[in-house]
Amino acid sequence: DILRDAKADQHAAANAAHKHHWFEYGEICLHIAVVLCSLVLLTNQKLFLHVGLAATIVGLIIAVFAYLVEHHAEEREADAKPAAVAPAKH
Numbered sequence: 001d002i003l004r005d006a007k008a009d010q011h012a013a014a015n016a017a018h019k020h021h022w023f024e025y026g027e028i029c030l031h032i033a034v035v036l037c038s039l040v041l042l043t044n045q046k047l048f049l050h051v052g053l054a055a056t057i058v059g060l061i062i063a064v065f066a067y068l069v070e071h072h073a074e075e076r077e078a079d080a081k082p083a084a085v086a087p088a089k090h
Helices: 003-043 046-068
Strands: none
Touching: 003 046
């Protein structure tokens, strides 16, 4: 039971780490969008507004993707079996 719970916890941790990276990418896009939309106030160029809105949409899509998609990590047999330790030669 403990081994089964440990494997489930490992899977949950891998899933959370994978989602974390995607949320970071979404956050970066949203930060860029804030900067671009702020430039509209300084320059009065609507191009920054349109690019900022596009960055916002991309950031939101990435965040929704990160929230909805579950990461399926494939366990390798090498990870499941401990490596044999070779005897030391003197």
